[in-house]
Amino acid sequence: MPTSSAPVKIAVLGCGTVGTQVVRLLLEQADDLAARVGAPVDLAGVYVRDTSKPRDAVVPVGLLTSDAEALVDQADVVVELMGGMEPARALILRALARGAAVVTANKALLATHGAELHEAADAAGADLYYEAAVAGAIPLVRPVRESLAGDRVTKILGIVNGTTNYVLDEMTTKGLNYDDVVAEAQRLGYAEADPTADVGGHDAAAKAAILASLAFHQRVALDDVYCEGITEVTADDIIAAKETGRVIKLLAVAEQADAGVTVRVHPALLPKDHPLANVRGAFNAVFVEAEAAGELMFYGQGAGGAPTASAVLGDVVSVARHKANGGKGPRESNYARHEVLPMDAAMTRYAVRMSVADRPGVLAQVASIFAEHEVGIESVRQMAGRGHAGLILSTHRAPESALRATVEALRGADSVNDVWSVLRIEGEA
Amino acid sequence: MPTSSAPVKIAVLGCGTVGTQVVRLLLEQADDLAARVGAPVDLAGVYVRDTSKPRDAVVPVGLLTSDAEALVDQADVVVELMGGMEPARALILRALARGAAVVTANKALLATHGAELHEAADAAGADLYYEAAVAGAIPLVRPVRESLAGDRVTKILGIVNGTTNYVLDEMTTKGLNYDDVVAEAQRLGYAEADPTADVGGHDAAAKAAILASLAFHQRVALDDVYCEGITEVTADDIIAAKETGRVIKLLAVAEQADAGVTVRVHPALLPKDHPLANVRGAFNAVFVEAEAAGELMFYGQGAGGAPTASAVLGDVVSVARHKANGGKGPRESNYARHEVLPMDAAMTRYAVRMSVADRPGVLAQVASIFAEHEVGIESVRQMAGRGHAGLILSTHRAPESALRATVEALRGADSVNDVWSVLRIEGEA
Numbered sequence: 081m082p083t084s085s086a087p088v089k090i091a092v093l094g095c096g097t098v099g100t101q102v103v104r105l106l107l108e109q110a111d112d113l114a115a116r117v118g119a120p121v122d123l124a125g126v127y128v129r130d131t132s133k134p135r136d137a138v139v140p141v142g143l144l145t146s147d148a149e150a151l152v153d154q155a156d157v158v159v160e161l162m163g164g165m166e167p168a169r170a171l172i173l174r175a176l177a178r179g180a181a182v183v184t185a186n187k188a189l190l191a192t193h194g195a196e197l198h199e200a201a202d203a204a205g206a207d208l209y210y211e212a213a214v215a216g217a218i219p220l221v222r223p224v225r226e227s228l229a230g231d232r233v234t235k236i237l238g239i240v241n242g243t244t245n246y247v248l249d250e251m252t253t254k255g256l257n258y259d260d261v262v263a264e265a266q267r268l269g270y271a272e273a274d275p276t277a278d279v280g281g282h283d284a285a286a287k288a289a290i291l292a293s294l295a296f297h298q299r300v301a302l303d304d305v306y307c308e309g310i311t312e313v314t315a316d317d318i319i320a321a322k323e324t325g326r327v328i329k330l331l332a333v334a335e336q337a338d339a340g341v342t343v344r345v346h347p348a349l350l351p352k353d354h355p356l357a358n359v360r361g362a363f364n365a366v367f368v369e370a371e372a373a374g375e376l377m378f379y380g381q382g383a384g385g386a387p388t389a390s391a392v393l394g395d396v397v398s399v400a401r402h403k404a405n406g407g408k409g410p411r412e413s414n415y416a417r418h419e420v421l422p423m424d425a426a427m428t429r430y431a432v433r434m435s436v437a438d439r440p441g442v443l444a445q446v447a448s449i450f451a452e453h454e455v456g457i458e459s460v461r462q463m464a465g466r467g468h469a470g471l472i473l474s475t476h477r478a479p480e481s482a483l484r485a486t487v488e489a490l491r492g493a494d495s496v497n498d499v500w501s502v503l504r505i506e507g508e509a
Numbered sequence: 510m511p512t513s514s515a516p517v518k519i520a521v522l523g524c525g526t527v528g529t530q531v532v533r534l535l536l537e538q539a540d541d542l543a544a545r546v547g548a549p550v551d552l553a554g555v556y557v558r559d560t561s562k563p564r565d566a567v568v569p570v571g572l573l574t575s576d577a578e579a580l581v582d583q584a585d586v587v588v589e590l591m592g593g594m595e596p597a598r599a600l601i602l603r604a605l606a607r608g609a610a611v612v613t614a615n616k617a618l619l620a621t622h623g624a625e626l627h628e629a630a631d632a633a634g635a636d637l638y639y640e641a642a643v644a645g646a647i648p649l650v651r652p653v654r655e656s657l658a659g660d661r662v663t664k665i666l667g668i669v670n671g672t673t674n675y676v677l678d679e680m681t682t683k684g685l686n687y688d689d690v691v692a693e694a695q696r697l698g699y700a701e702a703d704p705t706a707d708v709g710g711h712d713a714a715a716k717a718a719i720l721a722s723l724a725f726h727q728r729v730a731l732d733d734v735y736c737e738g739i740t741e742v743t744a745d746d747i748i749a750a751k752e753t754g755r756v757i758k759l760l761a762v763a764e765q766a767d768a769g770v771t772v773r774v775h776p777a778l779l780p781k782d783h784p785l786a787n788v789r790g791a792f793n794a795v796f797v798e799a800e801a802a803g804e805l806m807f808y809g810q811g812a813g814g815a816p817t818a819s820a821v822l823g824d825v826v827s828v829a830r831h832k833a834n835g836g837k838g839p840r841e842s843n844y845a846r847h848e849v850l851p852m853d854a855a856m857t858r859y860a861v862r863m864s865v866a867d868r869p870g871v872l873a874q875v876a877s878i879f880a881e882h883e884v885g886i887e888s889v890r891q892m893a894g895r896g897h898a899g900l901i902l903s904t905h906r907a908p909e910s911a912l913r914a915t916v917e918a919l920r921g922a923d924s925v926n927d928v929w930s931v932l933r934i935e936g937e938a
């Protein structure tokens with residue numbers, strides 16, 4: 081399709097798995113992209129630290145440069161795929177200050193310095209897009225920011241980390257222990273040699289901060305997110321979950337209550353017929369509850385070169401179209417000032433699994449401890465053992481602080497041998 | 510939040526279930542909407558045929574008018590929720606000609622007159638948005654049009670009609686007959702007194718035309734869509750599906766092949782672990798395959814006043830924001846010219862269920878008929894009966910024309926008593 085406008089010049093910073101795929105798509109689909117943008121889309125250059133390192137054949141050697149600043153300074157659109165804090169942050173700020181649009185997949189940077197970057201974009205009247213930073217290929221930022229712009233999001237539950245979803249899935253379907261599954265996942269390349277960022281919930285926490293910012297129209301930073309990983313989840317927890325008709329998933333939860341919002345990442349029990357319960361392996365999914373729209377779910381690949389590149393390219397088309405039309409997209413709304421509540425104020429339901437003495441009166445003592453802390457019991461399930469009894473108590477909604485005090489009191493009670501686990505329950509009324 | 514721009518005037522045409530909810534949200538969330546739009550959003554009036562008819566208390570009587578043209582002529586944004594062809598078409602064209610933005614939920618109008626409406630919008634430089642027309646509350650138009658703008662959609666499979674999904678679901682979970690479930694659904698208000706538009710697949714076909722237009726960047730009209738409803742699906746079909754590990758869903762399918770695109774609506778077999786297989790009751794879901802993004806799914810409520818109103822409001826915010834900024838959104842891309850192929854050229858897999866004579870050599874004869882028509886057999890499953898045998902043959906991918914010729918030949922073969930059903934298989938490699 082012939083286009084009359086001047087070309088939009090794209091700079092790509094970083095050429096790892098995602099960068100390589102972005103370069104491939106920019107070159108292979110140049111005609112389609114030009115038709116969608118309304119102007120030719122020219123790849124001006126690709127910043128890499130070492131231009132002599134061998135690259136995938138799809139990356140033209142002549143486009144490589146080790147001078148990131150010079151590249152940024154000639155671009156209309158800067159695509160940041162380096163990861164990490166610096167020099168990514170400085171280069172994005174440099175690009176925005178020039179009025180260039182920025183597309184980034186850098187969740188850690190956004191979760192840490194999001195407010196600064198968005199302010200810089202607003203000040204310069206420049207676009208800052210980041211669809212690929214939250215859940216890989218899944219279109220989520222645009223639907224939440226624009227399609228639900230006339231609605232009120234009340235809650236988000238997300239499976240946003242493929243590694244932990246894979247590990248919990250393998251533990252569930254194969255009955256394996258956490259350590260064995262992680263070791264196997266490392267062998268297969270599904271988990272990093274140091275898996276802390278994934279299994280500790282930190283990657284999910286960065287995404288939770290971005291999701292909450294979007295959903296609640298205000299900046300939520302990584303520090304505001306309560307974070308608990310999957311390292312303490314045992315095979316017994318998974319068996320017990322099954323017995324109560326539930327599965328365990330690592331969830332990113334952002335919730336709006338009267339007093340403020342809570343944002344948290346932790347393993348949670350979900351009923352097995354919940355739409356998120358069937359999300360398998362490395363797939364991601366985000367479940368959204370909105371006042372008018374009701375329940376929505378977005379599902380797809382959360383990582384990988386080509387899927388992430390698809391999300392990056394969608395953003396590139398949007399911001400390049402704005403550039404070709406001499407404008408910019410809607411400013412990200414940031415007008416709300418809900419208090420971000422501490423974890424103690426989070427309200428949810430809990431399943432407390434414990435070993436108690438096998439004698440009359442024990443249940444009465446346990447129940448009275450819950451009652452003293454005003455935590456309502458929804459159901460009790462007993463499992464016989466040798467000389468002791470296993471109990472699973474599911475509670476009604478209660479504040480985290482009350483639940484913690486209850487568990488402390490349980491641990492001190494003479495009829496309670498041990499509190500094995502406390503898991504939050506989500507996705508049930 | 511203070512806004513400096515002039516108010517954006519909204520006209521709502523039609524005040525049924527969806528219109529009432531749109532009016533409610535426009536009035537209740539006026540402050541939030543102003544913050545998101547960057548200008549006050551004023552409801553200028555609501556067109557109804559009969560202003561004296563009693564309305565829900567959320568609709569201010571003073572805003573009602575029976576003069577649609579006068580209302581349209583003073584609006585910046587016209588929200589069309591009347592349904593039907595006329596006067597909806599004429600009023601939308603009138604609004605666009607004035608340069609007003611139009612938001613509509615009218616799938617039948619878009620599927621029939623979409624080309625004319627989009628041309629009028631392009632000619633006037635006006636926005637035409639229709640998120641609510643495809644799958645109710647599910648954000649789908651924006652993600653496909655914008656988030657996947659740098660990718661290539663190869664296939665869409667959608668559950669886009671809640672009534673038929675409910676009917677098939679009840680037949681599956683309760684083992685009931687089609688007629689009994691439809692009668693019960695009518696009694697409960699889940700199906701219309703005349704359910705033809707739903708069970709005949711016509712409602713899904715209109716949505717398929719819109720989805721295909723979006724996905725393949727060209728106009729696909731209702732006449733281009735092959736349409737087969739669920740009226741012929743029997744309890745036996747559902748039992749046989751279960752025995753082969755599948756479920757039956759009414760699917761809207763849009764697929765791109767080398768020779769062109771096919772767009773079709775029909776009952777189809779899906780493997781029971783496919784993400785669409787677990788979509789229950791009145792929920793809708795659309796599964797998208799794209800070259801780079803891989804598999805995506807969008808899930809939510811496909812109908813209902815508040816959910817549909819949420820999608821309408823998202824569009825209203827977008828077009829009102831463009832109005833407040835003196836611009837319009839991106840023109841819908843319409844540059845592709847794939848041939849829309851007839852159903853005979855559609856390629857898919859099939860499950861053929863038939864009664865054959867219970868004697869040696871029968872399978873050889875049946876298999877040779879498939880071979881003559883170059884339809885590969887993937888698996889054969891036998892079910893014993895009295896004096897006959899039931900067979901389910903699953904084929905490899907074959908063109909519809911070859912399958913039809915095969916079935917005709919089977920019907921004439923002396924060892925085949927009857928061909929009970931032919932169902933297309935989707936969602937398997």
